[in-house]
Amino acid sequence: MKHFPFALLLWSVLPASASASADVSPSLPIRQEAPPDGWAAQAGGTRGGADAAAANVFTVTDAVQLRSALSSGIKGSRIVQVAGVIDMSEGRPFASTADQARRGRVALPANTTLVGIGAGAGFVNAHLKVAKVSQVIIRNLNLRNPCDVAPRWDPTDGKNGNWNAQFDSISITGSTHVWIDRNSFTDAPVLDDTLPVENGKPRQCHDGTLDISDASDYVTVSYNHFALHDKTMLIGASDKAVQDAGRLRVTISNNLFEYVASRAPRVRFGQVHLFNNYYVGDRRHPVYRHGYSVGVAKAARIVSHANAFEIAGARTCLDAIRPFASGADAGLFTDSGSLLNGAALAPACSNTGNPGDTVAWAVPYPFKPLPADAVPAHVRAHAGAGK
Numbered sequence: 001m002k003h004f005p006f007a008l009l010l011w012s013v014l015p016a017s018a019s020a021s022a023d024v025s026p027s028l029p030i031r032q033e034a035p036p037d038g039w040a041a042q043a044g045g046t047r048g049g050a051d052a053a054a055a056n057v058f059t060v061t062d063a064v065q066l067r068s069a070l071s072s073g074i075k076g077s078r079i080v081q082v083a084g085v086i087d088m089s090e091g092r093p094f095a096s097t098a099d100q101a102r103r104g105r106v107a108l109p110a111n112t113t114l115v116g117i118g119a120g121a122g123f124v125n126a127h128l129k130v131a132k133v134s135q136v137i138i139r140n141l142n143l144r145n146p147c148d149v150a151p152r153w154d155p156t157d158g159k160n161g162n163w164n165a166q167f168d169s170i171s172i173t174g175s176t177h178v179w180i181d182r183n184s185f186t187d188a189p190v191l192d193d194t195l196p197v198e199n200g201k202p203r204q205c206h207d208g209t210l211d212i213s214d215a216s217d218y219v220t221v222s223y224n225h226f227a228l229h230d231k232t233m234l235i236g237a238s239d240k241a242v243q244d245a246g247r248l249r250v251t252i253s254n255n256l257f258e259y260v261a262s263r264a265p266r267v268r269f270g271q272v273h274l275f276n277n278y279y280v281g282d283r284r285h286p287v288y289r290h291g292y293s294v295g296v297a298k299a300a301r302i303v304s305h306a307n308a309f310e311i312a313g314a315r316t317c318l319d320a321i322r323p324f325a326s327g328a329d330a331g332l333f334t335d336s337g338s339l340l341n342g343a344a345l346a347p348a349c350s351n352t353g354n355p356g357d358t359v360a361w362a363v364p365y366p367f368k369p370l371p372a373d374a375v376p377a378h379v380r381a382h383a384g385a386g387k
Contacts, residue, residue, distance in 0.1 A: 028140050030057070030079050030115055034179040037367035038220030038251035039273065046177040046218065048113035048137030052077040059117070063088050063103075070109060077111040082121045082141060089125040097150045097166060104146060104167065105129055108136050116140040119386025122184075127167040132174040139181045142385045143169040145229060147190050147205035153198070163204040174214040184225040184385040185209045191228060193287045206230065208263070212270075213237035215247040222251070225384030227258040228288055236268030239298045239329070244269040252277060253367075256383040261288045266295030266324070267302055267331065271361050275305040275369045278379040279320070283313030290314075292322035300331030301359040306369040307338040307345075308376055314341060317349035332359045339372040 031050040034040035049056070056078040058069035069080045094100035106126050108114060110133040116122060122142030130136050148165035155161040169185050172178055187206055195202040209226055211234045212219055226232050233252075236244050248270030257264040258280045265272070274294065281290030290311055296302060309320045320340050321333055338345035370378055381387070 028115060028182070030081065030113060032137075034137070034177075034181075034220050035222070036365055038179075038222060038253060038365065039218050039249040040177060040179045040220035040251070041365060042218055042249070044177070046135060046137065046179045046220070047111075048135055048179065049077040049079040049111055050113065052079045052111075052113075057081070059083055060086070062086060063090050066106065070107065070112070072109070074109075077135075078109070079113045079115070082114065082116045082123075083118075084120065085122050085124060085142070086126070087124050094125070094149045097148060100125075100146075100149055100167065107131065108138070109133060111135045113137040113139070114141070116142070116385060122385065126169075128170045130170065130172045130175045130178055134176045136175065136177070137179045137181070138170065138183065139179075140385050141183045143183055143185050145169050145185060145187050145206050145209055148207065149205070151203060151205050161199060161201070163199075163201060165205050165207045168208040168211045170210045171208070172210075172212045172216045172219060174216060176217045178216070178219045180210060180219070180221045180224060182223045182383070182385060182387055184227070185229065186227045187229050188227075191287050192230060204230075208232065208234055209260075211235075211237070212248065212250060213244075214241070215244050217247040217249050219250045220253070221255065223254045223379075223383045223387065225256045225258065226260050226264065227256075228260070230261045230288060231266075232257065232260045232263045233265035234263055235265045235270045235272060236297070236300075239268060239325075241269070245299060248272070251275075254379055254383060256280070256379045257293065259285055259288045259290075261285075262291045262293075263295060264293045266297055267300035268297045269299045270301070271359075272300065272302045273305075273363055274302065274307055275367060276375050276379070277307045278375050278383075279307065279309045279311065281309075281311045283311065283319065290319075292318075293320045294333065295322050295324055296331035296333045297324040298329045298331060299325075300333070301361055302331070302333045303359055303361070303363060304333060304335040304345075305337055305367075306372045306375065307335075308372045309338065309340040309345065310376070311341065317345050320345065321349040334359050337369070337372055
């Protein structure tokens with residue numbers, strides 16, 4: 001099987017008892033706030049649990065300790081440090097989707113920083129929820145994308161029906177001031193070609209990797225590594241969610257999207273800024289065939305600067321940037337300085353919805369993007385857990 005990074009696959013088979021490797025990478029400052037070059041720094045900034053008292057700084061090694069550290073009985077800001085790999089199933093397979101929803105859920109309260117210690121910290125059988133809260137930071141974690149134990153078949157989904165799963169690695173709903181930084185996400189070792197085929201299609205157990213919806217706002221997604229997944233990041237969950245207009249302000253910067261098939265991201269309504277991201281894909285990949293990278297859906301307003309796309313088999317910029325709406329519903333994408341397989345992405349892929357229109361917003365914070373040809377080396381060196 002080709003194209004699967006060895007280090008990523010090695011992490012994916014670590015046992016849940018594996019200890020954190022604090023000596024592999026320098027520790028991140030646990031009281032760090034979101035950097036100024038992103039939406040999370042606007043409107044007062046994102047500090048998470050940075051001002052937590054010493055008594056509210058916890059180190060956890062298992063699901064029981066984690067639930068205690070995140071409990072509602074703790075008052076004030078908190079910092080939760082994850083040591084090793086925590087298996088939220090605790091060695092007992094989930095009996096049903098409902099059981100998985102209850103035991104696999106990691107609900108983050110407001111004013112919380114969740115951070116891995118060293119390069120080996122993370123979760124399996126977990127879905128992290130940031131729901132109707134403010135001030136949350138998630139950093140330096142290896143996250144194996146959860147596999148729904150009972151996905152549902154919907155014969156009305158698409159032309160020939162589809163399997164639908166619940167559970168994202170991280171879902172952000174109705175929340176503000178969130179920073180997602182230096183995490184690694186992967187389906188491995190449960191790749192899609194290992195799933196049984198039923199009703200003529202793989203019994204898809206994976207949902208999204210990082211989804212942002214329900215009028216969430218002031219979010220920065222920086223220096224993460226997304227690998228080996230199908231539908232990666234959805235910003236805005238429905239064309240009917242008109243309450244999202246004017247919100248979903250998200251910065252996506254310096255991330256590595258490696259052999260993900262789509263949604264990196266797909267955007268509805270949001271004012272989304274993409275800069276210095278590195279996209280690696282293959283339109284003939286044996287498992288995660290590249291369909292598109294950035295989806296420009298209903299009323300999206302996307303500003304792009306100096307991203308690097310390396311997509312084997314891409315024919316035009318529409319293989320990287322795909323419009324999903326037209327007319328009054330059209331989204332807009334404007335780019336400066338990005339490259340697709342070494343050639344300029346713009347102007348052919350700018351304003352993909354209605355040529356001549358503009359996104360009508362300006363990036364409100366200072367940022368200094370690297371030139372696109374310097375992005376691959378920079379992102380490889382710095383994106384992902386342990387970096």
